[in-house]
Amino acid sequence: MMPPVAWTLKIERRKLVRVVTDAHTVLKNINGIKDDEILNRRVEMLKRILQENITEEDGTPKEKSLSGKAERHSGVSGRSRRRLWR
Numbered sequence: 001m002m003p004p005v006a007w008t009l010k011i012e013r014r015k016l017v018r019v020v021t022d023a024h025t026v027l028k029n030i031n032g033i034k035d036d037e038i039l040n041r042r043v044e045m046l047k048r049i050l051q052e053n054i055t056e057e058d059g060t061p062k063e064k065s066l067s068g069k070a071e072r073h074s075g076v077s078g079r080s081r082r083r084l085w086r
Helices: 005-029 037-053 066-072 078-085
Strands: 054-057 060-063
Touching: 005 037, 005 054, 005 060, 037 054
Parallel strands: none
Antiparallel strands: 054 060
16 A cells, blocks of 8 residues: 555655755865865766755755756756766
């Protein structure tokens, strides 16, 4: 038996809030490190992921709608996008 949809969404929202909070904590703590090129690339990727996928309303992170994401990436397929991130 599957859990109710509302219950599942509530759990997913809590996970999203934790992940976004952790990401912001990481970004604050590594802000002073400038010498590591690999770390800087990964930090920029994390910032880009947060910016493209998350909105914050009243301090609570929310996932952006799929239609907004699709418009930004309409020219690049999922497989091509994965190759770009490697």
